[in-house]
Amino acid sequence: MSRGVPGSRTLGPGFFVSGTDTGVGKTLVACAIVRGLRAAGRDVGVMKPAETGVGPKGPLDARALRDAAGVEDSLEEICPIQLRLAAAPEVAAASEGASISASRIRKAFDVLSRRHDRMVVEGAGGLLVPLAEGVTMADLAGRLGLPVVLVARAALGTINHTLLSLEALEARGLALAGVVISHADGALTGADARNLAALRGRLGARLVGEIPPLAPGEQPSPQAITLA
Numbered sequence: 001m002s003r004g005v006p007g008s009r010t011l012g013p014g015f016f017v018s019g020t021d022t023g024v025g026k027t028l029v030a031c032a033i034v035r036g037l038r039a040a041g042r043d044v045g046v047m048k049p050a051e052t053g054v055g056p057k058g059p060l061d062a063r064a065l066r067d068a069a070g071v072e073d074s075l076e077e078i079c080p081i082q083l084r085l086a087a088a089p090e091v092a093a094a095s096e097g098a099s100i101s102a103s104r105i106r107k108a109f110d111v112l113s114r115r116h117d118r119m120v121v122e123g124a125g126g127l128l129v130p131l132a133e134g135v136t137m138a139d140l141a142g143r144l145g146l147p148v149v150l151v152a153r154a155a156l157g158t159i160n161h162t163l164l165s166l167e168a169l170e171a172r173g174l175a176l177a178g179v180v181i182s183h184a185d186g187a188l189t190g191a192d193a194r195n196l197a198a199l200r201g202r203l204g205a206r207l208v209g210e211i212p213p214l215a216p217g218e219q220p221s222p223q224a225i226t227l228a
Helices: 026-039 060-069 089-095 102-115 137-144 158-171 190-206
Strands: 014-019 044-047 118-126 130-132 148-153 176-182 207-211
Touching: 014 026, 014 137, 026 044, 026 060, 026 118, 026 148, 026 176, 026 207, 044 060, 044 102, 060 118, 089 130, 102 118, 102 130, 102 137, 118 137, 130 137, 148 158, 158 176, 158 190, 176 190, 190 207
Parallel strands: 014 118, 014 148, 044 118, 148 176, 176 207
Antiparallel strands: none
């Protein structure tokens, strides 16, 4: 599906937050990164280029990012693609008889990146989720020139999903900013804990943070993630 990433490989200032799966805690991690950058005195812009499953309250992930950044950018700029069906963006767009323009997303990103010192962009689902015809989330990260923060679920299957995602990044020549482990599913069983310990060992210095189980509405500490 991917056609590759044309253009410059120069990395821009900021991060592209992706995951090993959907529902792994990307928004929590992205918001924690944003708050950490703000605490360091950075002016941070945010984007959720495409959000699906959007209901009457609007794009909730995009709203959370905007609140974390404390910006006045409109939701239409932060989230230019808003779709009702909770599916991959390309699939959700097709269900509405529409298609997604990657160039539209790039234009919105360019506008926001000129306003702010840093950009934090949250993808939808995992790296190979189709955004538009022939364009995956990995392609989008490359086109925006942002290193990837990979959010991994702390549960059974995480070793396989995480290592496959890292191989996909390497195969596409995309820069990895680091891996953040998210306890999005709550407390672990003994077997899961051993499995996760094995993943930590395999990641080594690539592991840049871990979000513990959180109570409903609780936000992770920005100090839980260490990014240069």
